[in-house]
Amino acid sequence: MNVAEVFLAALVTALATGLGALPLLLWKSVSARTLGVATAIAAAFMLAASAGLLREGWSSGPWRTFVGAAAGACFIVMTQLALGHREELHLGSLQGADALAALMIVGVMTVHSVTEGVGVGVSFGEGGSFGVLIAAAIAVHNIPEGLAISLVLVPKGVSVVRAAGWSVFSSLPQPLMAVPAFVLVEWFRPLLPVGLGFAAGAMVWMVVAQLLPDAVRLVRPA
Numbered sequence: 045m046n047v048a049e050v051f052l053a054a055l056v057t058a059l060a061t062g063l064g065a066l067p068l069l070l071w072k073s074v075s076a077r078t079l080g081v082a083t084a085i086a087a088a089f090m091l092a093a094s095a096g097l098l099r100e101g102w103s104s105g106p107w108r109t110f111v112g113a114a115a116g117a118c119f120i121v122m123t124q125l126a127l128g129h130r131e132e133l134h135l136g137s138l139q140g141a142d143a144l145a146a147l148m149i150v151g152v153m154t155v156h157s158v159t160e161g162v163g164v165g166v167s168f169g170e171g172g173s174f175g176v177l178i179a180a181a182i183a184v185h186n187i188p189e190g191l192a193i194s195l196v197l198v199p200k201g202v203s204v205v206r207a208a209g210w211s212v213f214s215s216l217p218q219p220l221m222a223v224p225a226f227v228l229v230e231w232f233r234p235l236l237p238v239g240l241g242f243a244a245g246a247m248v249w250m251v252v253a254q255l256l257p258d259a260v261r262l263v264r265p266a
Contacts, residue, residue, distance in 0.1 A: 045172040047223055053179040054164045054222035058157070058215035060183040064190020065208035068198045080262030082195040086149070087255040089192035090247045093185070097159070097244040105237030112241025117249040119242070120152065145254065146210075149196050152246045153189060153214040159239035160186075161218035162232050165225025169233075186215055196255075 101109035160182050168175030190211035197207040225232040 045168050045175060045226075047226065050165060050168045050175070050226045051219050051223050053168070053176065054161055054219035057160070057164065057179055057183040057186055058212055058218045061186040061190035061193075061215040062208040062212040064187045064192070064211055065194040065198070065204050067191065068194050068204050068207065076262045079199040080259045080264075082199050083255055083262065084259035086192040086195040087251045087259060089188050089195075090152075090251050090255070093156070093189060094244040094247045094251075096185075097156075097240045097247075101237040101240030101244070105234070108234075108237040109241035109244075112238035112243075113245030113248075114241075115238075116155070116242035116245030116247075119155075120148070120246050120249045120253070123148070123151070145258070146197055146200065146202070148250060148254065149193055150210050150214050152243075152250050153193055153211075154217060155246055156189075156243035157215045157217040158221055159236070159243045160215075161221030162225040162236055162239055164218060165222035165227075166229050166233055166236060168222070168226045169229030182218070189215075 098109060098113065101112065164175065164179050164182060167178035190208070193211045193214060194204070194207040197210060198204060202210070
């Protein structure tokens with residue numbers, strides 16, 4: 045495998061994320077309960093992805109994974125504190141709390157994609173066939189991640205096409221990080237557990253602190 049082939053393989057994994065938005069082409073109406081259920085489903089996808097990241101990181105570096113997870117949770121807390129009171133915050137047609145929720149989930153999934161890109165690059169460094177296998181697995185894994193992003197964005201008024209675009213955007217670190225990880229595989233391999241833990245910690249905190257409370261509030265309004 046050469047650098048161009050690694051980049052193209054990782055780019056395919058990123059583009060696969062956009063496929064997650066396609067089921068929402070059937071979206072017809074949005075009630076508070078429907079929005080709550082969609083938010084809960086997105087949270088479930090993110091928790092499942094986090095469990096996989098923690099399991100993979102723990103097998104190669106338990107303490108590095110733990111440190112990364114703690115750093116990821118702190119990163120989300122600090123970001124929410126920094127942006128939480130900015131009512132003028134905009135993301136496309138969204139503003140205020142809706143824009144913050146959309147920005148946070150896109151941001152968290154983008155951070156998560158950095159580690160996936162490193163994983164693809166390191167895997168190709170281990171051998172071409174192993175790299176193809178991992179890239180294919182990540183591409184399939186990215187589809188429900190795109191759905192999770194879209195389940196948060198579309199009910200808030202973002203079009204399916206734009207949701208697909210944001211989903212692909214969140215995965216662009218994959219081809220960008222796969223190449224240096226492939227070229228410098230021995231340098232990136234020890235950092236992988238930290239990155240996996242960071243992404244998992246960020247997602248878990250996002251789910252527990254924001255998505256699940258939002259889902260409960262929408263499904264069971266006061």
